Each structure stands twice: as structure tokens, then as C-alpha cells.
Amino acid sequence: MENNKFDWRKYVLVFIITGMLFATASYLSNYFGNKKVKELRDIQNTIALDILSSETQYALLSELSCKNVNYSALSGELAELGNKLEWGEENLGQTKEVDFLRKYYALLQIKDYLLMKKITARCGEQYAFVLYFYTTAENCSECERTGLVLSKLREKYPELRVYSFDYSTELSAVEAMLRIYKIEDTKLPALVLDDEVLTGFRPFEELETKIQKSFNLETKEVVAEEDKQKAGE
């Protein structure tokens, strides 16, 4: 009968062992989570360096030929970072680190946008720009759909640069953009294409037409500028 005796200690011991197993599981999970955050930080640093380098190069060479402007931060890299950040937010929990990386990412996008605009205007590169504002604060299926359409467009037009911003990002630069384009949280998703603000879901075909027009516009502007320059000479 010796085994039949009821012993609390066994229950406590098993509780401790199980707790330790759980702790091991959460340690491992944390370890890999941190590795992912580090990966994010590394990508971000590379992009930041690229942008800074291009800005500097641009400043140095602004007086010279466009041929020397070498811009390597591709839209794809920024997009990949965006995807990973989004996934990280959902699966790694809202840690401070991920939150910080998100803000930094928003800032990098703005810098990239401004720089690319300048380069395009001056050197005649054929780029089109879309600013995309969405929300994660509430369930927004239109935002989800808009995101899908934009990804598809970006794959079709590698020269299309999409910059996406979470409405609730607490960063003064993002808030400034919201003010400039008068974006309201009740009218999300919102897209800015050639200074035109489009709210609500827009189907692929509609956006495609607008983007094609935008490509032409950029080209025309550059041509006009070149003409002006020639005339000036």
C-alpha cells in the first residue's frame, strides 16, 4: 500500500519540474525572438546607411552629372523590412524594441521618399510614388485589401515606390505628413498619388491607370525641366 499514500510533495515537485520545462520553452522562444529582432535591426541599419550615403553623395555631386548618383536601397528591401516588422509585431509581441524599430522604419521611408523625389526630379529616373496610410488600431479589411493591391502593383512595376504608414505611429514626422495631406482616421485606407488623396479601397485597375499616368507625368516634368535648362543656357 506504500504507493497509495497520498503525498503532496510529489504534486509540488511535478509542478516545479513542469514550471522549469515551461520556463525553458519560454527562454528558447525569447532567444529566437531576440535573434529576429536583431535581424530586423541589421536590415534597418543597412538601409539607413544606404540612405545616408546616397544623401551625402547627392549633396556632394549635386552640381555634377546624374550618372554618378548611385542609389542602392531598393524598394524591395524596404518592403521586405516592412513585412518582417509587421509579422514581428503580430508574433513577437508588442515589445519596446519592435515598437522602436517601427518608428525608425517610418522615418527611413520618409527620408527615402524625399531623396528619391529629388533624384527623380533632377536626373530623370522614371519613378512613381505612393504614400499609403492604414490603421491597425481596428479591424480594417479595406486596408488589408489595399495592401494586397499595392504589393501586386509593386511587383508589376518595380519603379513604383510604395511607402506605408500606420496612422497611429507616434512620430512627429509621420504626424506632419498626416497634417500635410489632411489624412483622417475615419477615412482609411488613404493613398497619396501625385498630391491627390484617394480614400477607401481602390481596385487594381484604377490604381494602375493612375500610376501609368504618373510615370508619364514624371517623364514630362523632367523633359520640361531639361528644356528650361537648355533654354537658360
Place this chain on the structure above:
Amino acid sequence: MSAVINSLFYVFLFLSLYVQVFLLVTFIENRKKIVIRKGQIKLSHYPTVTVMVPCWNEEKTVARTVESLLAMNYPKDKLTLFVIDDGSTDSTWEVIQQFNKYENVRTFTKENGGKHTALNLGLKETNSEFVACLDADSFADPESLIRIMSYFEANPDVMAVSPSVIVESPQSLIQKAQKAEYDMSVYIKKMLGFLGAIHVTPGPLTVFKKKVFDDLGPYRKAHNTEDMEIAYRMQKNGYKIEQCNDAYIYTNTPKTVKKLFKQRVRWIYGFINNTIDYRRLLFKKKYGHFSFFTVPAGIVSIVSATYLFIRMINQFTVSAQSKILALQTTGIYLPESAYNFDLYFFNTGVLLFVTVILFVLLITSIIIGKWMSEDRRLSPLNILYFIVIYSVVAPFWLMKAIYNTIFAQKPSWR
């Protein structure tokens, strides 16, 4: 609300892990007490035993069952067989007539009334010191009875001993999956035996002291799980049940998912309802590990399996919805990111590691169970079938059993 549901998720994971660890600790504590005998043994004294074979429409298997009992290594004058036809509508009664030529075999026939009534008829007719039942779909190893009886000889406090039930030559995938499950049960039952906390004395050759029924009364209908109810009743009265791991009974198991489903709904329904009937036994020090471990562990496994399944369905629905949304928005198209898989997107949450630990413990218990039932062949495929088939189908029989319980109780609420 979602925070509560999420923490419930971790509570269930923790409890599931707790149950496995508890069994493993019990194994480590008692591993030296596990004996696996080979060949024949002798007893100093051979008490009289009656083995009852209740059958209902089992013309195909009953002869082999009785033959396996006739071949038992036990003195013929001490072993009586009762073959009880419970109102079969096939030729079972004719088939069992051939055994009347044996002196120690008696055949009975009665109106159909359920397995427990057949067994109770046998209990009335016997004068043996020990009684056992062998389902007519199972076959006993010749050494099984004597090995079981040795447990009674070793400890006079023991009131019932159940054997290791092994799946008889598994053919279909479903049976192979059950093979792994039964191997695991050998381990679990032995551990529960060490804890004095066995909750079911299965139909395949559990041997009881006749005194059990003299003291506690005959079998009851007990939601068609009379072999579980008698074990609960014994636990309530402090009667010791042991598990003899080296007594082998081979049993035919359901071949198809449908039959397995039916069997399991009955088992789980029986567990839930016997537990409700005996709810006063829960969490009372007097009833030992039966009250604090066995029954709560059963409840935990039912509730957490159901919960995890509903959660999975829910997640699946959400992801299916977003897939449909994507399809409606952009048509059929694979984004570039789908081609280059990035390890970054491999989810390394707590759930992954806890699941890995749980599976390691599960596979360990199947291996220990195989070792205890002296089957050295590792069959990883059976384990795979077990894990895959059971994780898909088991939640359904759990939910059906819960549904039946709630539904059947409705009238009494009025």
C-alpha cells in the same frame, strides 16, 4: 476577454505537460519494481478462477477466445469457463455448443440485456474465489492468468488486477494507430497502478476477487461502461487495483474510423458520466491519487483537447477569410515572397517548444509501454499514424461525448 482566453490556453498547455511529467516521475520512482517475466512461473497455491465470456453476435471470434482460455497455463480443475450468450441473433449460441464437451466449460443463453446482465448471471452462478471476464473479441496469452494470479499471491490487499491489452495483428492504418495508443496505455495503466489510482478494469481479462462483488454488489449498466464504474466503486471503497504488465491479452480493435469513433464516444461518454455520478470522490485526500490525479487528468485532457481544437479551427477560419479576401482582391496570384522561404517567418513562440516537449514525452511513454509489454520493435510509423489520426479525429469524439452528455441531461432539468 481575449487576454483571459489566451491565458487559458497557457493553463491548458501547462496542465497537459503536468500530467505527462507526473507519469514520468512515477516511472522513475518505480522503474525497479517493474518485472517482465519470461517463460512459465509457478504459484504456491492455485485458487479457483471463473472466467466469463459474455458474447453478443460474436460467432466469428468467440471460438478463438474460448480456445485461448482452454490453452491457459493454469490447473484445469481450478479454472472454470462460463460462455454466456446474451441473446445473440446470429449463430453464436450454436458455435459455443462445441465447448460443452469440456468438463470445465459451461454455456448459458439468456435474453439480450447488455453486457453487465450477462456478467451478473455468471456472478450468480459461480463459487470461485476469483472471477474474470474476457470479451469475445480478445484472446489471452497462455501465461497471462498465472502471472495475474501471482499479484494476488504477492499482496493479499490486492482486489483486482488488469493485464496489458495489446492490439491483435493491426491491419488498417486506424488499427496501427491504435497499436501505438495501446502501447502507451500499458505504460499509463502501470503508472496508475503504482499510484493506486486505476480508473478502469477493462473487459479483456481483469481478474477480481469474488469478494469485490459480494461486498459491493454486481455490475451496473453505468452508461455502457460497466468496467469503468466497477473500478470507480472499488476506488470509492479503497479496494486496491493493480496492473500486471507482463500478462498479455490480444484484442481486436475497430478497423474503421467510424467504428473507432463510436467506441470512443461510448468510452468518453462513460468517463464523463461516471465521473459526474462519482463527483464526490474528486479532490478528497481519502481517495488518494485517484481523486487528485487520474480523474482530474482525464477531465483536463478532454477539456484542453476540445479547447485547443476550437482554437485551431478559429485560427484556420481567420486565415481562410484573409485568403478569400486576397483572392477577391487580386485574383489568383502568388506574391514573390511566397517563393523564397525565409526562416525569419518560422514561428518560434512558446507553443512550439511546449509542443515539442509534449511530443517527446508522448513518444517516450509509447516506447516505455512497448518495453513493458516486451515488444522491442520500434514502429515509428504507428506513432506517426497515432499522432496524425488522433489529433484530427479525437476532438470530434470528445465533443460528441460532451454533446451527448448535455443533451441527455436536458429532460431532468425540467
